[in-house]
Amino acid sequence: MEQELISKKELLDEKGISYGQLYRWKRKQLIPEEWFIRKSTFTGQETFFPKDLILTRIDKIMNMKDDLSLDELADKLSPLLPAFELRKADLFKRNIVSHVVLERFASEDKESVVYTYEKLLYFYIVDKLLQAGEMSLEEGDKLLQTMKDHYPKFEGKPCELLFMRKMGVSSFALLSVPAEIYFETGVKLIARLSMAESIEHLKGKLE
């Protein structure tokens, strides 16, 4: 699950935007700093972006920029956790995470319990990995605990979730990005996902 990258040039061509727009959006913090990935190529330094993230973000900006000012847009796109809460009953009704997840991990919570965005995000990620068939329910418990214990420590700074397995034993890790990580042989990286990306996806689902 390595991230696919797109060069700045390709991005500008594909989306038909100008350098000025790109730099303006960066200045207005519509595009997060850490998406600008600098790499050396044979023509010198070039900037790359995580392809899926930047393409959806640019579409979003282009769609909304006529109705909202850039500053209003920035609030909407802020990478911080939105102040969004949802009651368990609504979560169930709107099918944002599967019923299996709610039964397994939230059976003790009353229907009227209100979940914070953080909590919703945890459920969403667990659900995503379960649905992909990459993770068992028991591992889901462990993942939920890992995120609960450690995710708040990042205080909104960008981080990634790693899920790996070696000889059938699984483990999770959260690491701040950008970071390079190498494993001993025999370790299989099952999933690597950006929390920021998940926040975005969930935001899209909740809208």
Place this chain on the structure above:
Amino acid sequence: MTNETRRDLRMVGTTTSAGGVFRNIKLTGESRLSGDVDCYKLSNTGDLTINGSLRSEELGLTGECEIQGSLQTSKARGRGEIKVSNGLRGENIKFTGSIDVGGDCEAGSLEVDGAINVAGLLSADRLDLKMYGPCKATEIGGSILRVKRSKATRIINLLKSSDHAVLYAEQIEGDKVELEHTEAGVVRGNHVKIGPGCEIGRVEYRDKLEVHKGSTVKEKVQR
């Protein structure tokens, strides 16, 4: 923003004060603010050091100003010297003198008569740079970028021959780029005009490229 009433701050002479939240700040002399400062308007004449970040809607500076954090402002005017350790972000900046930024310097419109040194990215929708001395930025990006050598440098150069008014940058990207006396690795743009005294490794342009006969461009690519 908090609902507490903001007070004015006035200091004259050699003074030190804690930072905080203010309405208008007026400083004359040698001042030090030892903490983050948030205000509507700051005007300073003399020597100012802030041991923290400054956020001010309006900024008027005459003299030297050192900010050991970040600077965020809508409108800044002044002459003298600004030093910001950790990034500058502004809407409309017009300054005569030298600007020195650690981190990135990002502005809506940036007009500098003098010299600017940015450790990271210098970006502006409109950059208008008239160089009196050596300027440097790792990357420059924006929509309209205009770099010129100030006419006054000829006179200055008569007095001291060393410091040349030249811009050094690894990469310059803009929709419309006009450069003079610039040494850059790569210049990318739609409409690129390379004026006198430039040494560019590679120019990638879309619509139009003009190169002054006194400048060298090693590689030209139209795409």
